[in-house]
Amino acid sequence: xxxxxxxxxxxxxxxxxxxxxxxxxxxxxxxxxxxxxxxxxxxxxxxxxxxxxxxxxxxxxxxxxxxxxxxxxxxxxxxxxxxxxxxxxxxxxxxxxxxxxxxxxxxxxxx
Amino acid sequence: xxxxxxxxxxxxxxxxxxxxxxxxxxxxxxxxxxxxxxxxxxxxxxxxxxxxxxxxxxxxxxxxxxxxxxxxxxxxxxxxxxxxxxxxxxxxxxxxxxxxxxxxxxxxxxxxx
Numbered sequence: 526x527x528x529x530x531x532x533x534x535x536x537x538x539x540x541x542x543x544x545x546x547x548x549x550x551x552x553x554x555x556x557x558x559x560x561x562x563x564x565x566x567x568x569x570x571x572x573x574x575x576x577x578x579x580x581x582x583x584x585x586x587x588x589x590x591x592x593x594x595x596x597x598x599x600x601x602x603x604x605x606x607x608x609x610x611x612x613x614x615x616x617x618x619x620x621x622x623x624x625x626x627x628x629x630x631x632x633x634x635x636x
Numbered sequence: 637x638x639x640x641x642x643x644x645x646x647x648x649x650x651x652x653x654x655x656x657x658x659x660x661x662x663x664x665x666x667x668x669x670x671x672x673x674x675x676x677x678x679x680x681x682x683x684x685x686x687x688x689x690x691x692x693x694x695x696x697x698x699x700x701x702x703x704x705x706x707x708x709x710x711x712x713x714x715x716x717x718x719x720x721x722x723x724x725x726x727x728x729x730x731x732x733x734x735x736x737x738x739x740x741x742x743x744x745x746x747x748x749x
Contacts, residue, residue: 529678556736557736559736561740566724566742566743566745567742567743568640568726568740568741568742568743569679569726569728569740570740571737571738571739574736574737614678614679616678616679618736622667622669622684622691622692622728622730622733622734622735622738623669623681623684623692623694624671624679624681624738625681626678626679626680627678628676628677628678629678
């Protein structure tokens with residue numbers, strides 16, 4: 526069964542902290558792994574995409590790593606801001622457009 | 637350029653009714669995928685269409701169907717609605733069926749009473 530687990534399920538931190546969000550998956554034959562951001566009642570915005578042959582990707586204050594052998598990915602958020610408050614979802618693709626999602630980590634950054 | 641547009645944004649139906657959700661992809665995108673997101677869970681893949689043909693289907697009952705039109709827009713139909721069909725339905729478009737980059741719409745929130 527294809528499964529994605531995200532830990533923690535929820536996180537509340539003061540502004541300025543560096544954060545680590547974890548994602549684990551059971552399927553070893555992944556094509557790529559993506560991190561998305563979702564604001565309440567809204568669609569998904571792609572943050573980072575890591576190919577299966579890559580180890581990490583960076584965009585601004587975000588860095589995502591991928592360890593395919595252990596079935597883990599980590600999203601680092603540096604110097605968190607209140608505007609970072611959202612749900613963060615990881616998803617992997619076994620090929621093409623079918624994404625398998627985790628349930629997400631709900632992040633609240635308070636001033 | 638307009639992003640992925642979905643209509644309606646909200647919908648309330650009663651059990652047993654039928655519903656049609658609509659999606660217009662980004663201009664130039666030929667593939668459309670549908671996902672169901674139940675509250676508190678991640679999205680689940682329902683269908684992918686490319687060039688009017690079904691390219692993939694998730695583990696959903698036959699009450700769920702979809703189609704893609706020549707202009708690449710798409711409709712998702714759900715018959716005989718159940719309370720458990722209440723969810724946010726997301727449409728995503730991509731250049732083609734193998735593209736890794738998906739662009740999601742804001743979704744249609746369906747409530748079944």
